Amino acid sequence: MPEPIISTVDIVLLIIKDDRLCVTLSKRDKEPYVNQEALPGGYIHAQDDRDCLDAAVRILQQKTGLLPPYLEQLKTFAGAARDPRGWSISVVHFALVDADLILSATNPGLTIWPVDALRRLPFDHNEIIATAVERIRNKSQYSSLPCYLAGETFSLPRLQKIYEACLGETLNKVSFRRKMDELGVLETVAGQTESAGAHRPAQLYRLKSEFKNQLKLLVRGL
Amino acid sequence: MPEPIISTVDIVLLIIKDDRLCVTLSKRDKEPYVNQEALPGGYIHAQDDRDCLDAAVRILQQKTGLLPPYLEQLKTFAGAARDPRGWSISVVHFALVDADLILSATNPGLTIWPVDALRRLPFDHNEIIATAVERIRNKSQYSSLPCYLAGETFSLPRLQKIYEACLGETLNKVSFRRKMDELGVLETVAGQTESAGAHRPAQLYRLKSEFKNQLKLLVRGL
DNA sequence: TTTGTTAGTTGCAACTTGAAACTAACTGGG
DNA sequence: CCCAGTTAGTTTCAAGTTGCAACTAACAAA
Known part of the structure; x- marks a missing residue:
C-alpha cells in the first residue's frame, strides 16, 4: 500500500579551487544538525517539473544565488539510516560552476572544501559526494x-x-x-x-x- | 513546505531475444491504464532500503518471479505530466537477465517487445525505456x-x-x-x-x- | 572423403599514443 | 639591447592498438 513520503533534493555543487576539485557546503538553518555544514538541499514542491531539475535549480538559487551552467541528476538516495528522523528519500543532483561565480556572489554561510579531504558530514552526505566524484571522474x-x-x-x-x-x-x-x-x-x-x-x-x-x-x-x- | 508524496519504483527489465534487445512488460492490474501493458512497478515501502534497490527487487519478484543477476538504479522521473492523477515520482531501475529465465519461469501476463519497435505505452514509459537503452548502449x-x-x-x-x-x-x-x-x-x-x-x-x-x-x-x- | 559452415588465429598495414626535444613569445635584470 | 628564465605550443618518432583479410580448425551431413 502507498505511503506518503517527504521527498527532498540535495545538490553537490562542485568547483575547482587551487587546482583541486572542491564541494560547496552551506550551513543548515533547521534541525537536525542545525548550524552544521551540509549539502544544500530542500523539499520538492508539487509544481517542480523536469524530473526534479526544477527543484534543484530553485534550491540552488535560494542557497547560493547561482544559476549553474551544468546540472545533472546524480542518483536517488533513500533508506532508514540516512536521516535520524527515519526513512527518507533525496533526489541528488550535481552542478558544475566556475569558482569565480561563487567567490564573487554574495554567499553568506557558503564554504568550500576539497573533496579528497572532507571531514565527517551529516546524513549520508559523505557517501553522496563520493558518488558524485566517481561520476565526474568517469565522465571526465x-x-x-x-x-x-x-x-x-x-x-x-x-x-x-x-x-x-x-x-x-x-x-x-x-x-x-x-x-x-x-x-x-x-x-x-x-x-x-x-x-x-x-x-x-x-x-x-x-x-x-x-x-x-x-x-x-x-x-x-x- | 514539505508535501507528502506517493513514491513508486518502476523497472526496465531487459533481455536478448532473437539477437535483439527487448523489454519485458506486464499487464497493469489497477487503474489508470488497467489491463494495458506497462513497465512493472509498485509503491515504495518504508522498510525498503539500499536507495530503493530493495523495493525494485521485491517488485520484480512479485511481477516476474525473477531475481535478476544485474540491477542498477537508472534515474528518477518526476513531474505533473507523467501520470493522469497528477504530480508523481518514480525511481526507475533497470535489470538485465538471461531470456531463458523469463521463458522458463511461470510468467502470466508478461510480454516481450524489441526496444526499437515499441508502440505508445502508458505514462512516460517510452521515454523511460529510451533512457535505459541509451544507458545500456553507453555502458556496453x-x-x-x-x-x-x-x-x-x-x-x-x-x-x-x-x-x-x-x-x-x-x-x-x-x-x-x-x-x-x-x-x-x-x-x-x-x-x-x-x-x-x-x-x-x-x-x-x-x-x-x-x-x-x-x-x-x-x-x-x- | 569431400563439402559446407561456423570457430578461432595469424599477419600486416593503418592509425593512435605518449615522451622528449624542439621552437615561440613574453618579462625583467644586467 | 640582449640574455636568462618561464610558460605556450609544435614536431618527431618509437611503441602500442586497431581492423581487415586470409588463414587454419573442427564438426555434420551427404
Whole structure:
C-alpha cells in the first residue's frame, strides 16, 4: 500500500579551487544538525517539473544565488539510516560552476572544501559526494564535462589543470590538446590571450555555443 | 513546505531475444491504464532500503518471479505530466537477465517487445525505456554489462551477438575477442563446448565469480 | 572423403599514443 | 639591447592498438 513520503533534493555543487576539485557546503538553518555544514538541499514542491531539475535549480538559487551552467541528476538516495528522523528519500543532483561565480556572489554561510579531504558530514552526505566524484571522474575521461568548471574563457593549460583535478592524475600535454581538438567543442577567442607573467601568453578559448548545455562524448569503445 | 508524496519504483527489465534487445512488460492490474501493458512497478515501502534497490527487487519478484543477476538504479522521473492523477515520482531501475529465465519461469501476463519497435505505452514509459537503452548502449561500449544478458555459460560468438544487439552495430570479431580477453572477466568452462550443427563447436565461457555482481570497466580515456 | 559452415588465429598495414626535444613569445635584470 | 628564465605550443618518432583479410580448425551431413 502507498505511503506518503517527504521527498527532498540535495545538490553537490562542485568547483575547482587551487587546482583541486572542491564541494560547496552551506550551513543548515533547521534541525537536525542545525548550524552544521551540509549539502544544500530542500523539499520538492508539487509544481517542480523536469524530473526534479526544477527543484534543484530553485534550491540552488535560494542557497547560493547561482544559476549553474551544468546540472545533472546524480542518483536517488533513500533508506532508514540516512536521516535520524527515519526513512527518507533525496533526489541528488550535481552542478558544475566556475569558482569565480561563487567567490564573487554574495554567499553568506557558503564554504568550500576539497573533496579528497572532507571531514565527517551529516546524513549520508559523505557517501553522496563520493558518488558524485566517481561520476565526474568517469565522465571526465571521455567528455567535455570539465569545461563547465572553467568559466567563460580559459586557456588550454588551465583547462588541462581542471581535467587533471577531476581525474586525479596528470595528463600528457600533446595528447590532451589532440583530444580537445578532436572533441571539437572549443573555439578560440579571436586575438585574446591570457598574460600572467614573464612568459609566452596562452591563447584563450570558449565553449562553442551549441555545446553550452550539451556534453560531447568521445568514446573509443570495444 | 514539505508535501507528502506517493513514491513508486518502476523497472526496465531487459533481455536478448532473437539477437535483439527487448523489454519485458506486464499487464497493469489497477487503474489508470488497467489491463494495458506497462513497465512493472509498485509503491515504495518504508522498510525498503539500499536507495530503493530493495523495493525494485521485491517488485520484480512479485511481477516476474525473477531475481535478476544485474540491477542498477537508472534515474528518477518526476513531474505533473507523467501520470493522469497528477504530480508523481518514480525511481526507475533497470535489470538485465538471461531470456531463458523469463521463458522458463511461470510468467502470466508478461510480454516481450524489441526496444526499437515499441508502440505508445502508458505514462512516460517510452521515454523511460529510451533512457535505459541509451544507458545500456553507453555502458556496453566499455564494460562487461552485456555479459549479464547471456546466462550462466555462453560462447564468444553468442556474447558478440549480445554486445551487437546492445550497441546496435556489428563488431569486429578479432577486436571483440581481444577486448574480452583484456577485460578479464571471463573464464573457460573446462572441456565444455556449444555444439549447434554441422560445424566446429564453440568454447563455452562464464563470468568469473568475482565479477558476478560487479561491472568491469575498460576506459581508454583522454 | 569431400563439402559446407561456423570457430578461432595469424599477419600486416593503418592509425593512435605518449615522451622528449624542439621552437615561440613574453618579462625583467644586467 | 640582449640574455636568462618561464610558460605556450609544435614536431618527431618509437611503441602500442586497431581492423581487415586470409588463414587454419573442427564438426555434420551427404
